[in-house]
Amino acid sequence: QVQLQESGPGLVKPSETLALTCSVSADSRSSDYWSWIRQPPGKGLEWIGYIYSNGNTNYNPSLKGRVSISIDTSKSQFSLTLNSVTAADTAVYYCARGLSFRAFDIWGQGTMVTVSS
Amino acid sequence: QSALTQPRSVSGSPGQSVTISCTGTNSDIGDYDYVSWYQQHPGKAPKLMTYDVIKRPSGVPDRFSGSKSGNTASLTISGLQAEDEADYYCCSYVARYTWVFGGGTKLTVL
Numbered sequence: 001q002v003q004l005q006e007s008g009p010g011l012v013k014p015s016e017t018l019a020l021t022c023s024v025s026a027d028s029r030s031s032d033y034w035s036w037i038r039q040p041p042g043k044g045l046e047w048i049g050y051i052y053s054n055g056n057t058n059y060n061p062s063l064k065g066r067v068s069i070s071i072d073t074s075k076s077q078f079s080l081t082l083n084s085v086t087a088a089d090t091a092v093y094y095c096a097r098g099l100s101f102r103a104f105d106i107w108g109q110g111t112m113v114t115v116s117s
Numbered sequence: 118q119s120a121l122t123q124p125r126s127v128s129g130s131p132g133q134s135v136t137i138s139c140t141g142t143n144s145d146i147g148d149y150d151y152v153s154w155y156q157q158h159p160g161k162a163p164k165l166m167t168y169d170v171i172k173r174p175s176g177v178p179d180r181f182s183g184s185k186s187g188n189t190a191s192l193t194i195s196g197l198q199a200e201d202e203a204d205y206y207c208c209s210y211v212a213r214y215t216w217v218f219g220g221g222t223k224l225t226v227l
Contacts (some may be wrong), residue, residue, distance in 0.1 A: 035216075044120070044221040045155075045163065045206050050214055058214040061118060094162060101210055103153035103168035110162050 002026045004095050004108035012089075012115050018082040022095030022108060025076075033098025036069060036080045038091040039110075046091075050098065051078055085115045121146065121207055121219035128225040134195040137222045139207030140188060145217055147188040151210035154183055154192045157221075158203045166205075167192065194224070202226040 008020035022034070032053040039045050049059035051069040059067050063082070071078040082089060092112050096104035122140040129135040139146070139154075146152055152170045155163035165174050167183035170190065180195045190209070194201055207219040 037218075045208075045218040047208075047216040047218060050216075052214075056214075060215070099165075099168060101214060101216075102151045103165055103208070104155075104163075105165045105168070105174060107162040107164075 002030050002097060002106050004097065004106060006093060006095050006108045006111040008111060008113070010112055010114060012085055012113060013117050014086055014115055015084055018080070018085050018089060018113055018115075020080045020093055020095075020111065020113070021077050022079070023075075023077050024097075031097045031099070033101060034069075034071065034078045035096045035098055035104060037094045037096055037104070037107075039094070040088075040091040048080065048082075048093075087115050089113070090115045118145075118211055118215065118217045121209060121217055123205075123207060123219040123222045125220075126223045126225065128227055129194075129197045130227045131197050131199065133197050134193060135197060135224065136191050136193045137205055137207075137224070139190045139192070139209075139219045141190070141209055141217070142188055145188075145209040145211045146185065146190050148212070149210045150185065152183065152185055152190040153208045154181075154190075155206045155208065156201075156203045157206065163206060197226055199226050 003025040035050040036048040092110040094110045095108045097106040099105040153168040154166045157163045170185045
């Protein structure tokens with residue numbers, strides 16, 4: 001059974017860069033689609049972006065210009081960077097496996113990131 | 118892309134059925150049969166309950182069923198149980214590898 005685990009700093013200063021990594025246990029070739037999704041406290045889910053195993057990416061238009069996702073298949077990891085963060089970027093960040101492009105079938109436990117000075 | 122529209126809350130008594138709606142547009146729900154539903158208990162990660170509108174992953178009870186008509190998708194939960202109390206989110210593929218979620222619906226089992 002594939003498991004996902006997010007890691008990274010829990011506190012980021014305003015205007016700085018948020019960087020998270022998702023580690024995939026078991027066979028990372030179980031899917032070619034990997035996404036980041038976030039959830040501000042008390043609010044709903046927001047899709048951030050996706051990466052295909054060959055490195056192709058696409059991002060939520062509302063975040064384009066600030067977000068980047070990369071993949072390291074040799075380490076079974078993919079990563080998220082979000083630049084110029086503000087308090088509005090405070091959220092639980094989840095990584096998720098794509099059931100092709102049809103759904104997100106396996107999720108990490110999530111990691112809380114707070115943007116504050 | 119705008120979030121899909123869900124009711125903020127629904128409720129039902131044990132044993133009853135409830136339906137949660139999810140309204141989108143011709144560019145998302147209306148254009149693709151790639152609607153999925155997620156259950157989220159407090160402090161937990163979302164769990165996939167249905168996908169491709171009507172399919173259920175292994176292990177999800179058949180009390181959970183999905184449907185779609187035009188630009189609106191629905192999740193019906195029959196035989197409500199106390200453990201069904203949670204937040205539910207719909208999601209749709211929106212082409213060119215983008216996805217959009219609904220705002221979420223809180224289900225209360227009375």
